[in-house]
Amino acid sequence: MGVSCQTFFVSNYELGATLSSGQAFRWRPSDSGGWRGVVGRRWVRLTQTSGAILAETPLPCSDWDWLVDYLQLRIDLDLVLATFPDEPPMRAATDACRGLRLLRQDPWECLASFILSSTKQIVQIQQIVDVLCNCFGSRIPTLEKDREAFSFPDAGRLAQADETELRACKMGFRAPYLLGTARAVANGDIDLAKLGYLPIEEARAQLMELPGVGRKIADCVLLFAYGFQKAFPVDVWILRALKSLYFPRRKLKIVRVHAFATSHFGPYGGYAQQYLFHHMRLALPGRRSKHQASQRVAPTI
DNA sequence: GCCCAGGTGAAGC
DNA sequence: GCTTCACATGGG
Numbered sequence: 001m002g003v004s005c006q007t008f009f010v011s012n013y014e015l016g017a018t019l020s021s022g023q024a025f026r027w028r029p030s031d032s033g034g035w036r037g038v039v040g041r042r043w044v045r046l047t048q049t050s051g052a053i054l055a056e057t058p059l060p061c062s063d064w065d066w067l068v069d070y071l072q073l074r075i076d077l078d079l080v081l082a083t084f085p086d087e088p089p090m091r092a093a094t095d096a097c098r099g100l101r102l103l104r105q106d107p108w109e110c111l112a113s114f115i116l117s118s119t120k121q122i123v124q125i126q127q128i129v130d131v132l133c134n135c136f137g138s139r140i141p142t143l144e145k146d147r148e149a150f151s152f153p154d155a156g157r158l159a160q161a162d163e164t165e166l167r168a169c170k171m172g173f174r175a176p177y178l179l180g181t182a183r184a185v186a187n188g189d190i191d192l193a194k195l196g197y198l199p200i201e202e203a204r205a206q207l208m209e210l211p212g213v214g215r216k217i218a219d220c221v222l223l224f225a226y227g228f229q230k231a232f233p234v235d236v237w238i239l240r241a242l243k244s245l246y247f248p249r250r251k252l253k254i255v256r257v258h259a260f261a262t263s264h265f266g267p268y269g270g271y272a273q274q275y276l277f278h279h280m281r282l283a284l285p286g287r288r289s290k291h292q293a294s295q296r297v298a299p300t301i
Numbered sequence: 302g303c304c305c306a307g308g309t310g311a312a313g314c
Numbered sequence: 315g316c317t318t319c320a321c322a323t324g325g326g
Binding site: 123167 | 316321322323
Binding site: 123220235236 | 307
């Protein structure tokens, strides 16, 4: 009935890397070879061909701005890459994957997802988000038979849940954090729609008022949802990498790392961070032996 | 069984 | 102030 599809011509866009690089958690490889996911209340299938991305959605669609914005198709990546520091680690990361992009996600979904991310592997975050959407989201139409999909539950819906229901979604100790934040958003203690217009420091401070949101998760939301491209999330992997690359054998305070990162990686530090993060992760999935896992050393970059 | 995972908040010095 | 620890759950 209302099926819509659209082709977007792109260059330097690695769709798979972008959708699976740990910034969004609702994309899976599709049976047909592309990627299936949910953006807002739309199920979408994206397929990359040479020089283009094909988008298919079961709902009628005449205006594709929502997807152009989500995929950040108008970004001139070369301009971004040119601002990176010219040094071996960055070159290695950009050589390994030219075309990794930052998405522009819905702030609430991004915030809630990253609250669930703490001390979880990306695969597990995906699983938790899946269960959460199945339990609390609304069913939406798909283009794949026998595969149902659900929207990401809004803050108001989760605010009505109780902690036990959330824990049933396998999120463990994160349940009270998500619940508290959902209630703060739902009752207007914080206005997510306004954060994007604030200076980054103020937006970050407001996010960090929320339960379960510290510096790292706040930076993820600033970067992946609001497009503050200077935001530089420092997780365990980035921390190890920066230590071994720039501060070998020195005890390091985290504030020092943030100061270094913001000055060293330039105005698109968030992009640089994502390239470094993705590059490190490339050496990981499935290839990680018990021996390597116990070494506590950042992969060589 | 053990260690780790895109951390945070609270308790202990 | 800074350091240490608990917090659920699942994978390697």
